[in-house]
Amino acid sequence: MKDKSQMQHAAGARRRMSDDGLGPNSDIGMKLRALYGAVQDETIPDKFLELLEKLDQVELESNAQATQD
Amino acid sequence: MANDKTTNGPPSFKRELLATLPSLRAFAFSLSGRHDKADDLVQDTIMKAWAKQESFELGTNIKAWLFTILRNEFYSQMRKRGREVQDSDGLFTERMAVHPSQFGHMDLADFKKALDQLPDDQREAVILIGASGFSYEEAAEICTCAVGTMKSRVSRARARLQDLLQVSGEGDYGPDAISTQVTSGPPVS
Numbered sequence: 001m002k003d004k005s006q007m008q009h010a011a012g013a014r015r016r017m018s019d020d021g022l023g024p025n026s027d028i029g030m031k032l033r034a035l036y037g038a039v040q041d042e043t044i045p046d047k048f049l050e051l052l053e054k055l056d057q058v059e060l061e062s063n064a065q066a067t068q069d
Numbered sequence: 070m071a072n073d074k075t076t077n078g079p080p081s082f083k084r085e086l087l088a089t090l091p092s093l094r095a096f097a098f099s100l101s102g103r104h105d106k107a108d109d110l111v112q113d114t115i116m117k118a119w120a121k122q123e124s125f126e127l128g129t130n131i132k133a134w135l136f137t138i139l140r141n142e143f144y145s146q147m148r149k150r151g152r153e154v155q156d157s158d159g160l161f162t163e164r165m166a167v168h169p170s171q172f173g174h175m176d177l178a179d180f181k182k183a184l185d186q187l188p189d190d191q192r193e194a195v196i197l198i199g200a201s202g203f204s205y206e207e208a209a210e211i212c213t214c215a216v217g218t219m220k221s222r223v224s225r226a227r228a229r230l231q232d233l234l235q236v237s238g239e240g241d242y243g244p245d246a247i248s249t250q251v252t253s254g255p256p257v258s
Contacts, residue, residue, distance in 0.1 A: 020220075021227045022199035028230050029199050031180040034172050036200035040095040045108065048090060048115065052083055055119045 082122050085131045086115065092201060093135055099196045100143050102185050110146070114139040133203065137211045140193065147189075183233035187226055190214075194222035195230070 022029035093114065097107035117138050118125075125134055172180075184192060190212070197208040198219070209219040 020198065020223055022195070022223070028195075028227055028234075031172060031177060032184075032195065032199040035177055035181055035184070036095045036099060036196065038177075039098045039104075039107070040091045042091075042094070044087075044090050044094070047108075048111065049087075051112065051115055052087065055115075056083055 081127060082125070085127070086118060086135070089132050089135050092132065093139060096136055096196065096201055097139055097143070099184070099200070100140070100189075100193060102181070110139055110143055113142050113146075117142065130207070132201075133207050133211055136197070136201070136203075140211060144189075180230075180234065183230050186233060187229055191222050191226035191229065194219055195226035198223050 022032065024030075090111070094107060094111050097110040097114075098104060101107050101110060114135060118135055125131065184195075187195070193212060194208065197203045197211060198205065201208075203211065205216050205219050205223075209216045212219065214222075
């Protein structure tokens with residue numbers, strides 16, 4: 001069982017408990033973040049930007065329609 | 070916030086959605102284990118989120134809100150199709166090879182394999198807490214479980230990962246794993 005924060009070493013930017021074994025110095029924590037970060041750092045594919053543009057556009061048009069009526 | 074395009078549209082909802090996309094993709098990849106699946110999930114999440122944006126209050130935690138939608142989407146798709154991660158390894162290793170990391174990409178490929186072996190609830194728990202940066206309270210809300218349940222899932226996940234990595238860490242890629250650890254980062258032991 002993991003209990004409330006007992007360790008007091010500065011856990012960097014982590015605001016949660018530092019004793020869950022996922023902190024800045026833990027091997028597993030670092031690998032988790034490296035794996036996650038690799039995808040997070042990728043450029044957002046254009047198709048998502050286009051999709052959002054399209055959704056926005058559709059909404060604008062339907063709003064414009066609504067105000068005309 | 071400045072409205073650049075319109076007075077009646079939802080520009081800041083869109084902007085907040087956009088800002089969350091990178092971490093949403095990373096979460097989708099962590100859950101599904103595959104890039105193609107992950108992007109499908111993200112696309113479905115964008116559609117769902119857009120359709121129900123009225124139910125989101127601007128200024129509240131959009132990241133948690135979007136993660137919840139994506140997670141629900143993932144599990145409803147999984148119930149229909151099951152989780153297939155097998156064929157992702159080659160592509161994954163290829164993509165990791167171009168990403169600068171303190172770990173060798175084979176090392177991370179091993180780690181991903183271990184992560185893929187965890188039960189779903191433990192995998193998502195350790196990702197939300199260890200990588201996505203959510204508090205236990207937020208993660209518990211996203212997964213609709215108690216905070217104590219979230220804590221125990223995280224600790225079981227970590228223990229299981231440690232087990233798996235010790236077993237698979239030796240032999241195969243040993244020297245590579247060690248040398249990458251020596252060259253960067255704080256001491257691990």
